[in-house]
Amino acid sequence: MKINFTIKQLQLKETFSIAYGNYDKREALLIELCHQGSKGYGECVAIDYYQINLQTFVSTLKEIQSRIETHSIIHPKDFFQFLSSLNLHPFLLSALDCAYWDLFGKLENKSFIELNNIPHKNLVESSITISVDEIDKQIRKIENSQWNKFKVKCKGLNENDVEKLLQLNRNIALDSNASFTDEDCIWLQENIKVQQFSYLEQPRPIDQYEVLKKEGFANWMADEDCQNIESLDELIPYYKSINIKLMKCGGLTPALEMIRKGKELGYKIMIGCMTESSVGISAGCVLTGLVDYSDLDGANLISNDYATGNFVENGKIILSGKSGLGIELK
Known part of the structure; x- marks a missing residue:
C-alpha cells in the first residue's frame, strides 16, 4: 500500500x-x-x-x-x-x-453501505447553513433557497430575530457556536415556541453546559461538547441531541460506534460536517441512513470542489452506489 x-x-x-x-x-x-x-x-x-x-x-x-x-x-x-x-x-x-x-x-x-449493512432508502435531508448576518438578509436567503432545511448561525441571542425566524414556518435550526449566555439559554428552554426549531446547537462554550435542561422546550444539540464516544454519558442530563462529525471523533469506524451508543442512550443524532470537499462529504453521506438529522452542506459552500462522489443536491442525499465511498478526484 x-x-x-x-x-x-x-x-x-x-x-x-x-x-x-x-x-x-x-x-x-x-x-x-x-x-x-x-x-x-x-x-x-x-x-x-x-x-x-x-x-x-x-x-x-x-x-x-x-x-x-x-x-x-x-x-x-x-x-x-x-x-x-x-x-x-x-x-x-x-x-x-x-x-x-x-x-x-x-x-x-x-460500497461502505454494503460492507456495513446500512439502510440507504428515504435518507434524511441535509440542512444548508445561513451565515451570521442581519436577520432580514438571513430570511431573504431562506426564502430564495431551494433547500427545505436550514441551520441559521447567530452570534449571541436577539429575541426579536428568534421571533422573526419562528414566523417563517420553515424547518430551521439555530447554531450559536457557543455564543449564548446562561440567561439566553434559560429564556430559550423556557419558551414554548422554541420547540418549533428542529434543534439549537452548541449554545455555550465547551464544558459550560450546566445551565441546560434536557426537559425544557429547546432541543439542545451538543457539537464541540461532543467530541467522542466518551462524551456521551456525561451529557445525558443536558442535551437531547448530538452532532457527530467524522473529524471530531476520528473517522467512520468510531462514528459507527458513537451512533450505536448514542441510540442506546436515547439521543437524537446528526451527522455534521465542516467546510469540506466532496471527499469529506462523501464519507458523511454513507451514515445518513442511521441518523435523525444531517448537515452535510460543506461541499455546496465551496467553489473549487476537487472531487466527486456522494453529494447533496438541494438537501437531498445522493449516493453514487459505487464501491468504497465512491470518491474520485476530478
Whole structure:
C-alpha cells in the first residue's frame, strides 16, 4: 500500500460568518491510499478554533509513512486498531480511516453501505447553513433557497430575530457556536415556541453546559461538547441531541460506534460536517441512513470542489452506489 498526501485550498463561494470569525477559504489535507491500482481518499481541514495545523499533520505522516505502507490489507476495523496505536490527532485519524474504507471497498468491489449493512432508502435531508448576518438578509436567503432545511448561525441571542425566524414556518435550526449566555439559554428552554426549531446547537462554550435542561422546550444539540464516544454519558442530563462529525471523533469506524451508543442512550443524532470537499462529504453521506438529522452542506459552500462522489443536491442525499465511498478526484 502506498500513501500520498497534499495540502489543498478550499475557496468559499461567499464569506462564511460564524460566532468564531469570518472565513473566505479553508486549507484541506488530502490523503490518498493506493493498492493494486485502486485509490482511496480521505480528508481533514484546518479549523482554527480546533487549533489544527496541517503542516504538523504532514510531518506526522512522513514519520509514520513506512509503517502504513508496509501494513497488510486487512479489514478496516482492524486497520483502525493499528491507526489508533499511533496516537494520532482525531482529524488526521479520520482522514486515514476514511481513505482506508474507500480503498478497501474498491478492492472488495463493495460500497461502505454494503460492507456495513446500512439502510440507504428515504435518507434524511441535509440542512444548508445561513451565515451570521442581519436577520432580514438571513430570511431573504431562506426564502430564495431551494433547500427545505436550514441551520441559521447567530452570534449571541436577539429575541426579536428568534421571533422573526419562528414566523417563517420553515424547518430551521439555530447554531450559536457557543455564543449564548446562561440567561439566553434559560429564556430559550423556557419558551414554548422554541420547540418549533428542529434543534439549537452548541449554545455555550465547551464544558459550560450546566445551565441546560434536557426537559425544557429547546432541543439542545451538543457539537464541540461532543467530541467522542466518551462524551456521551456525561451529557445525558443536558442535551437531547448530538452532532457527530467524522473529524471530531476520528473517522467512520468510531462514528459507527458513537451512533450505536448514542441510540442506546436515547439521543437524537446528526451527522455534521465542516467546510469540506466532496471527499469529506462523501464519507458523511454513507451514515445518513442511521441518523435523525444531517448537515452535510460543506461541499455546496465551496467553489473549487476537487472531487466527486456522494453529494447533496438541494438537501437531498445522493449516493453514487459505487464501491468504497465512491470518491474520485476530478
